[in-house]
Amino acid sequence: MPRVALIQQEAAEEAAENKRRQMQAMREAAAGGAQIICTQEMCTTRYFCRTQDCAAFDLAEEMPGAWGKELGALAAELGVVLVVAGFERRAPGVYHNTAMVIDADGEFLGAYRKMHIPQDPGFEEKFYFTPGDTGYRSFETKFGKIGVLICWDQWYPEAARLTALQGAQALFYPTAIGWIPGEEELYAAQHHAWETVQCGHAVANGCYVCAVNRCGTEGQTTFWGQSFVADYCGQVIAKAPVEKAAILFADLDFAALEDHRRIWPFFRDRRIDSYGGITRRWGE
Numbered sequence: 617m618p619r620v621a622l623i624q625q626e627a628a629e630e631a632a633e634n635k636r637r638q639m640q641a642m643r644e645a646a647a648g649g650a651q652i653i654c655t656q657e658m659c660t661t662r663y664f665c666r667t668q669d670c671a672a673f674d675l676a677e678e679m680p681g682a683w684g685k686e687l688g689a690l691a692a693e694l695g696v697v698l699v700v701a702g703f704e705r706r707a708p709g710v711y712h713n714t715a716m717v718i719d720a721d722g723e724f725l726g727a728y729r730k731m732h733i734p735q736d737p738g739f740e741e742k743f744y745f746t747p748g749d750t751g752y753r754s755f756e757t758k759f760g761k762i763g764v765l766i767c768w769d770q771w772y773p774e775a776a777r778l779t780a781l782q783g784a785q786a787l788f789y790p791t792a793i794g795w796i797p798g799e800e801e802l803y804a805a806q807h808h809a810w811e812t813v814q815c816g817h818a819v820a821n822g823c824y825v826c827a828v829n830r831c832g833t834e835g836q837t838t839f840w841g842q843s844f845v846a847d848y849c850g851q852v853i854a855k856a857p858v859e860k861a862a863i864l865f866a867d868l869d870f871a872a873l874e875d876h877r878r879i880w881p882f883f884r885d886r887r888i889d890s891y892g893g894i895t896r897r898w899g900e
Contacts, residue, residue: 617871618759620786621650622864624843624856626832627662631675634660635683638700639690645863646694651720651759654699656830656843657767657792658713661703666835668743676705680724684716692722697757699764701790704729706746713745713766715790720758728753730766731775738796738837741768754782760870767791770814770827774894780821781883785870787817789827794839807840815850822848822877824868831859848876 623641628634638659645653660683664672677683679702691698697720704714704727713730729748733741752775754761763784769775770789779787793810795803811827818825824847831841843856845866854866877883893899 617867617869618651619649619865619867620652620654620826620845621645621648622826622828622843622845622856622866623653623655623659624828624831624841624864625656625659625861627659627830627834629662631660635686639686641863642690642696642698643694645865646696648863648865650696650863650865652697652699652757652762652786652788654788654826654828655701655790656828657701657790658703659701659790662834663792663794663830663837663839665741665744666738666837668740672744673705673711676703676711678706679704679714679716679727680718684718684724687716688718688722688724691718691720695720697759697762699762699788699790701766703744710746711744712748713741714748715764715766715788717755717757717762717764725755725757726750726753728764728766730769732768732772734768738835752778752782754779754784756783760868761785763787765789767793770810770817773813773817773820776817776821776825780823784823785873786824786826786868787821789814789825791827791829791843792839793829794837796838797836803840807842811842811844811852815846815852818846818848819850820882822873822880822882824848824873826866828864829856831857831861848873 701715704712735742763779856862
């Protein structure tokens with residue numbers, strides 16, 4: 617029964633300070649018994665995608681790179697699995713929104729590159745990020761099989777399903793989602809939709825869902841925090857506050873999950889012969 621920890625933080629201006637905060641929080645999480653620790657989306661920077669600015673590309677790093685080596689050493693020291701999301705420089709002009717997965721012995725297991733890239737006021741991500749090409753992946757770690765998706769991916773049941781079909785017992789969603797001025801009357805509905813759709817992924821795939829958001833205000837964007845863990849019945853079993861930084865702990869019972877999948881056999885009863893239309897843009 618692994619214990620997970622989600623690190624919900626406000627971002628500082630400097631990458632070095634964000635890395636220091638993240639590593640300190642990882643140590644605190646491990647001291648609290650966490651075995652799998654996940655950060656928020658782009659945990660080493662502020663959410664620069666609020667505007668289009670070429671200078672922001674200088675914030676990107678190669679992965680795993682020097683930061684990945686530091687994290688590998690920390691994972692091995694603490695004996696924990698790390699899911700760490702950041703801004704990847706792959707090549708000149710090719711950048712990704714990426715999460716690294718590091719096993720409890722410090723081994724770099726691989727990375728997931730965000731597949732679905734949004735473009736909205738205050739979320740100018742298509743300017744910065746090349747769509748991911750890693751495919752949907754499950755990582756075999758010391759403490760269980762986990763899948764990683766990132767932020768806008770969380771709205772797509774196809775992404776959750778394909779990751780779960782790779783064997784994932786828990787889906788981790790590093791996230792940066794918030795409110796912008798002028799939509800105040802929609803705040804409650806937007807948050808309800810965000811939490812509900814992910815709880816639905818947990819139910820439909822018989823797995824845990826761990827969503828870790830940032831908090832605080834950057835420019836005109838106020839991130840809504842409220843990182844949470846949902847069990848395989850879609851019940852929220854742990855939830856962080858709205859405005860404050862937090863380390864959110866939850867215990868995941870993979871044996872109970874196995875029993876649950878035996879009596880709710882969604883994977884068994886899938887009619888894969890009838891799903892060809894899912895690859896079309898629209899249902900003609």
